[in-house]
Amino acid sequence: MTKVPYNNIIIKKMRYSTIVEQDDSALMEIINALNQFEQERFIAAIQAGNCKPYDIQQTLDLVRLYQLRMNVEARALLKFSETFIGQFATDNNHCFKTAENYFNRISKTLSGLKKVFRKTCPTSRKQLPAGVSNPSVFDRSPLSYGEHERDVFGLGSYDSAVQELYQNLETLFTTATNILGLCHQMIEREEDIRQDTEQLRAIYRKSCDSLMVSVKEVSKFMTDTEVVSGREMMRRKAKARSMDDFLQREYHNVSKSVFKKYVWLEATSLGQDEGLTKEEVFLWPDHHEKVFEVRHVIALFDRLDHVEGQEGKFNSGIIVEFLKWCGVDRPKEKRLYKYFCDNYKGQYKPLVWSSISKERKELLEISHLTDQQLAGSFKRRLSLLSETKADEIPIIPKVANN
Numbered sequence: 001m002t003k004v005p006y007n008n009i010i011i012k013k014m015r016y017s018t019i020v021e022q023d024d025s026a027l028m029e030i031i032n033a034l035n036q037f038e039q040e041r042f043i044a045a046i047q048a049g050n051c052k053p054y055d056i057q058q059t060l061d062l063v064r065l066y067q068l069r070m071n072v073e074a075r076a077l078l079k080f081s082e083t084f085i086g087q088f089a090t091d092n093n094h095c096f097k098t099a100e101n102y103f104n105r106i107s108k109t110l111s112g113l114k115k116v117f118r119k120t121c122p123t124s125r126k127q128l129p130a131g132v133s134n135p136s137v138f139d140r141s142p143l144s145y146g147e148h149e150r151d152v153f154g155l156g157s158y159d160s161a162v163q164e165l166y167q168n169l170e171t172l173f174t175t176a177t178n179i180l181g182l183c184h185q186m187i188e189r190e191e192d193i194r195q196d197t198e199q200l201r202a203i204y205r206k207s208c209d210s211l212m213v214s215v216k217e218v219s220k221f222m223t224d225t226e227v228v229s230g231r232e233m234m235r236r237k238a239k240a241r242s243m244d245d246f247l248q249r250e251y252h253n254v255s256k257s258v259f260k261k262y263v264w265l266e267a268t269s270l271g272q273d274e275g276l277t278k279e280e281v282f283l284w285p286d287h288h289e290k291v292f293e294v295r296h297v298i299a300l301f302d303r304l305d306h307v308e309g310q311e312g313k314f315n316s317g318i319i320v321e322f323l324k325w326c327g328v329d330r331p332k333e334k335r336l337y338k339y340f341c342d343n344y345k346g347q348y349k350p351l352v353w354s355s356i357s358k359e360r361k362e363l364l365e366i367s368h369l370t371d372q373q374l375a376g377s378f379k380r381r382l383s384l385l386s387e388t389k390a391d392e393i394p395i396i397p398k399v400a401n402n
Helices: 024-035 039-049 053-084 099-105 107-119 160-195 197-213 215-222 228-239 243-250 256-273 278-283 288-299 316-326 330-343 353-366 371-388
Strands: 002-006 009-013
Touching: 024 160, 039 160, 053 107, 053 160, 160 197, 197 243, 197 256, 228 243, 228 256, 256 278, 278 288, 278 330, 288 316, 288 330, 316 330, 316 353, 316 371, 330 353
Parallel strands: none
Antiparallel strands: 002 009
8 A cells, every 4th residue: 555645634545466476377367358458448448547648648658668578579489489399308498388487588568568557547545454465457457347338439539649549559468468378378288299199209209300410519519528417318218117208207398408418329329239430320310221331332432433533533523422322411421521531441542522522512503413313323333333243242231120
């Protein structure tokens, strides 16, 4: 209560509460209040407040300011929501898990709404009983509460500033309803995904694949010695009752950094069990069987036709075909070429990478060949080698499927 002078008597003026309980029910409370807004309620609020032109213009300027702030928050949240559900781990895991976290992200939106509703609450000097909390602005503003008489002449009888204020409030409340509704929807969708083990497994696999093919992220991790958190996640997986149980517990409960380390450690561990090096796991994270083919092709490289270029060096075109046949992402091809040079034990001299890169550019951009065409050309070279010198080619072992 606030004491104010009135006719030389000290009386108490009741304050309205702007406190919003930060839980899921509060979301629906505010959404319901916003949905009550209509032209007749707006007129009732204007009449109840006995608003002067100055008051209308001041409120209009404030509403415009609130709208700008709300637009910034709305765009940021909408962008984040587009990928949130489909990522197993994010940098804002709990953003939509509870309304409390969501409310923290839309603080400016809530602040503006509360001020608008408070400005339209009627003045009351009623003494509240002991222990009774002050009523919420959302429960007492004519914009959303109580009976109201219909204005015979409607909004058209008011000046342009009042009509403009109504239009701006309508836009503001629509935007607020949309972003609050988004929060409620995301909370429900997140829980639905957690219970849908098939979708959860798909999101997990997609997230793992995305991290493994991201050369920038994985390369950064390759120099990271802080792997404790990743190993801890691996231990939790080993102790889980099932894979589904593990996924339900970990979904949106680990940071992206921890998940990245876990994914790489898991792939490395599996690859090493199959006899692969870390570099081979990096180059072929989801195609371990290809590693054994590549190893043996490197061993047989000198037997291919037209391998020799000028001055006892490789034919750069053959090398580009080989890189495409290996099936790694283009950003990894320079690293793949280094892997080739490290493991090649034949008679020809390696070319510098710039020569390979130049040849690749000419084949793709000038000759307009595709990756698939170049890979197919190398595959045909292998077929010819197999047909003519089959007795000299060692058998390429296959990885056993567990």
